[in-house]
Amino acid sequence: MLAPYRTTFNGKLDRLSSLIDRLRVDVSFAAVDDTGVGDSNFRIYSDQDRALRLVFYPGNENGSADLATIAAEPNEKTLVAARISVSGIGKQLINALPRCISVPLAQEPFLTAVADPLIEEAAHPRCGGQAAFQRLCEVVVIRLLRRAMEEGTADAGLLNGLAHPRIAAALVAIHEAPGEAWTLERLADTAGMSRTQFAVTFRDVVGVTPIGYLASWRLEIARSELEAGQQVKSVATLCGFSSPAAFSRAFSKRFGAPPKQARIEPRWLET
Template sequence: MQSPYRTNFNGRLDRLSSLIDRLRVHVSDNGSSGPDVECATLWICKDPAQDLRLILSPANKRVSSGLDKVRPRADESVLVSTQIEISGVGKRLFTALPVCLSIDLAEDPSLSSVVMPLIEEVMRPRCGGQAVFQRLCEVVVIRLLRHALEGERVDTGLLNGLSDSRVAQALVAIHEAPGENWTLERLAEVAGMSRTQFAVTFKDLIGSTPMMYLSNWRLDIARDELAAGRQVKSVANMCGFSSAASFSRAFAKRYGAPPRRVRQIS
């Protein structure tokens, strides 16, 4: 039976779009003289054989022992260097990435096809270049997420769960319909698994129970919606809470402040 949730052009479940819709990509500059290696999160390098390599290292994932992985090699020249920050609930995808992604672009033509225009905008600055660079960085980030989902080994976390065809069904259901009256039984049914098998598999893959993941997703969405100025009652309904009071209690417990305060600050 075809999934009632979003599918891609070949009719398969679209595991990323509901998250990407809530992904906000912020680029620090136009990449022409980007930050040094300690600050950059995205690098495009070229070796003497003219082969290109893309490096992504989310700043919040770095550890001192892994910094050598994000430094260009001595024989490489840096074509693009920039700092990318992610906000919005969709940042869960970005933080689920490995400490470092290092990709030889000759091995991934689809990624190379969007990197080449990015290099061109840096090497040949023109009117509107800043805006084009920012938009292209957004596409590169999405393509990198797709690359990680399809090919990289991730031991735990969201991308790991999305890589499992059955658990992915339940995750997409949560992401696309947070206001549904989801129970463990209903999510297990969506995944096509028994209640116990689903609960154990979900926890093993993602590191969280299904209901805890659902609760955190709802509250993260709520915080974004409140910051955008949406009414508390409307957000409570949208995120599946039975009342504004129960929503306020859950929100305050998670974030240490009532939802109205978040809305006032915004």
């Protein structure tokens, strides 16, 4: 029997946790060069009035961001500089964010509550500082995702779907129970919509068909489980494939390597 979906403390559907569980966030302090940017893609600035501004450039996690979008203003100084790298299945969430996020923290008390201890950890390194900094950056990423979903600032795609009052229920169902025997009719029923209305709305909002999204999600789950060392047969069952052979065919078509090879040598997988 399908387990009930997670809810928030106020009883509403939790749209993010099943994805965040599979999101890996790696954080490192970044050097600052003469441009004031260096190799960071995450910054917190302060101006002469001590007003704070948070900047995150998820579009470039492995190197220098576009200087025009992340550099400090003439009256600002850098308080925090870091490089945030996101991997795992939940990376789809990051890809759905705007290319560059710049937030005056005076307007965002929930982000300020995390920014203040980040500034403290950067300014006064102590034992356990790297671990604390890592976890605080993870919270920042989660809160930026929540902000984008609630304000509708994400590009078309997954976050838009999670922001939709009906499509979100179907997406959470897929995320939390990939092995269920989902059909278009069952997903439409979960969303409380007719089959046709659901199919059209899902494609318009998310950018792919419901069954196409389901297939992609199952294979991404499979890749993650194989990389963790799980057996091919158990992964096939977990992800809802009718047999290991059917799983192997779908996996090879998607990633260019059979599951057994991918389990032993994940570097063979295509991105």
